[in-house]
Amino acid sequence: MNTHRQQQNAPEEVRAGAEVEYQYDPHELKLDRMQDSEPEPELIEGLPAPDALTPADRYLELFEHVQMSRIFEDSKTFPDCSPKYDPLDVLMRYRRQKRSSDFDLSRFVADHFYLPGVNESFYVSNPDKSLNEHIDDLWPVLTKMPQQHMPHSSLLPLPKPYVVPGGRFGETYYWDSYFTMLGLAESGRDDLLRHMADNFAWLIDNYGHVPNGNRTYYLSRSQPPVFALMVELFEEDGVRGAKRYQEQLMKEYQFWMDGAGSLMPNQAYRHVVRMPNGSLLNRYWDDRDTPRDESWMEDVETARESKRPASEVYRDLRAGAESGWDYSSRWLRNPKRLSSIRTTQFIPIDLNAFLYKLELMIATLSHAKGEELTALAWQKKAETRKRAITRYLWDSTAGVFRDYDWRRERFGAFTVASVVPLFVGLATPHQAHLQAISLRHLLLSNGGLLTSMVESGEQWDRPNGWAPMQWMAVVGLNNYGEETLASEVAVNWLNTVNNFYQLHHKLVEKYDISGERARPGGGGEYPLQDGFGWTNGVTRKLMTMYGHLMAD
Numbered sequence: 001m002n003t004h005r006q007q008q009n010a011p012e013e014v015r016a017g018a019e020v021e022y023q024y025d026p027h028e029l030k031l032d033r034m035q036d037s038e039p040e041p042e043l044i045e046g047l048p049a050p051d052a053l054t055p056a057d058r059y060l061e062l063f064e065h066v067q068m069s070r071i072f073e074d075s076k077t078f079p080d081c082s083p084k085y086d087p088l089d090v091l092m093r094y095r096r097q098k099r100s101s102d103f104d105l106s107r108f109v110a111d112h113f114y115l116p117g118v119n120e121s122f123y124v125s126n127p128d129k130s131l132n133e134h135i136d137d138l139w140p141v142l143t144k145m146p147q148q149h150m151p152h153s154s155l156l157p158l159p160k161p162y163v164v165p166g167g168r169f170g171e172t173y174y175w176d177s178y179f180t181m182l183g184l185a186e187s188g189r190d191d192l193l194r195h196m197a198d199n200f201a202w203l204i205d206n207y208g209h210v211p212n213g214n215r216t217y218y219l220s221r222s223q224p225p226v227f228a229l230m231v232e233l234f235e236e237d238g239v240r241g242a243k244r245y246q247e248q249l250m251k252e253y254q255f256w257m258d259g260a261g262s263l264m265p266n267q268a269y270r271h272v273v274r275m276p277n278g279s280l281l282n283r284y285w286d287d288r289d290t291p292r293d294e295s296w297m298e299d300v301e302t303a304r305e306s307k308r309p310a311s312e313v314y315r316d317l318r319a320g321a322e323s324g325w326d327y328s329s330r331w332l333r334n335p336k337r338l339s340s341i342r343t344t345q346f347i348p349i350d351l352n353a354f355l356y357k358l359e360l361m362i363a364t365l366s367h368a369k370g371e372e373l374t375a376l377a378w379q380k381k382a383e384t385r386k387r388a389i390t391r392y393l394w395d396s397t398a399g400v401f402r403d404y405d406w407r408r409e410r411f412g413a414f415t416v417a418s419v420v421p422l423f424v425g426l427a428t429p430h431q432a433h434l435q436a437i438s439l440r441h442l443l444l445s446n447g448g449l450l451t452s453m454v455e456s457g458e459q460w461d462r463p464n465g466w467a468p469m470q471w472m473a474v475v476g477l478n479n480y481g482e483e484t485l486a487s488e489v490a491v492n493w494l495n496t497v498n499n500f501y502q503l504h505h506k507l508v509e510k511y512d513i514s515g516e517r518a519r520p521g522g523g524g525e526y527p528l529q530d531g532f533g534w535t536n537g538v539t540r541k542l543m544t545m546y547g548h549l550m551a552d
Helices: 012-016 055-069 087-097 105-112 131-142 174-186 190-207 227-234 241-257 293-305 310-323 349-368 372-393 416-423 429-443 467-479 483-504 533-549
Strands: 021-024 031-034 272-274 280-282
Touching: 055 087, 055 105, 055 293, 087 105, 131 174, 131 483, 131 533, 174 190, 174 227, 174 467, 174 533, 190 227, 190 241, 227 241, 227 349, 241 280, 241 349, 280 349, 280 372, 293 310, 349 372, 349 416, 416 429, 416 467, 429 467, 429 483, 467 483, 467 533, 483 533
Parallel strands: none
Antiparallel strands: 021 031, 272 280
């Protein structure tokens, strides 16, 4: 497959043509038309992909033929299949048999691969049970045990039990798991908390980072770095037990900061960007520039719609997947065109806030171990990042945190991602107060906080609301004395989830919260999923805090 690497460093105005860009002013519900002018791109050279072969690597033209033929309704199905024979033998058989006039690709796949299992296929919800009881009953359903994996499966084996989101997602996901763990703690499942933290530490030790999920095709990227939050969550005895994870936290930090030392101002390498004033901030990135195995056909079609080299579009799609916001108008030049995606061009407010928390956690653990000079060094890193965030990601005119387009030196859209600085405690009281005003006026709905002000058709936009963002908003607002708004967000969200549960006897991954009554969320690349790990976790936690305030 041609990834057009030779075109990678061409000036972007040549690659993309004159593309119309839209940007939302956080205090105006209207579109601003902007001129498309930007500096020359930085020179980027990605690292080689990890050693573990993905299904696309193993099956080559067979993989592409299956995906482009749409044998399966969901593009994720085939990458999750396991071969009945050695992959090379399967590929050789395909090459021989496809020449036959009566060759049937669907039959060939059925003869040579085991289909992935369907999650929760035997689970039936009991409508007589309360919301909390329903969630507690789901943990065993969503838990996978360590087992001997089928040879050559894309699934990466983990040493201990783990919880999956549900539906099409039969593996554990990085940032999803933190919000799931909130509910496990409330349900008294301390065993699973420890197991999951140990699994992520194991992944860092073995791969140098926590992959997006435990699949080979996720190894080239991570997700929002929340391992520090996991470590903090389950340690009831303060930092004493957490000290054993200090090494893994440092390794994860190295992954996100790789190459930082050699960068000049306005240069980027992998996840790191050297800003014009010399400070370092981070972006989302993926080491591959090919279609995602799990969304192959969708990515090929998106790249075809773009006037840029396909490899650039694939890289930005993959980086958007690393963000967890796949996909959102946050990353798009034109909110109606996914092909206008430019994820690697943005310095995201949430990512840099999570890395600030990671730096602080390492400082805390170093202090607990009596390593005072190390603790001071990490504290300084956190303070330096905080200054850079204030310089580049705080919009003092609008009074909100926003992403920053470092290539064109302008702010991105205002979204609910802006709550993360409050969640990790890096905002000043004044910033938090101004942020709360904007959240109330621009994103608060009867069902919680909307994801953005843009109705793009992508799932991480209006009208959808997502559990993790409600949790971080509630905690962040409470951190700064904005208890009234925090309570409104929490209660509105709980009523959303509970009302939907009373009608449908299930929880789902996202909700349409734009109207008077909650509806199933939509948009994106795949149908709405039931389960659902992080909705269960956040709801279970918020029920303990605010359940008494819910509507009867």
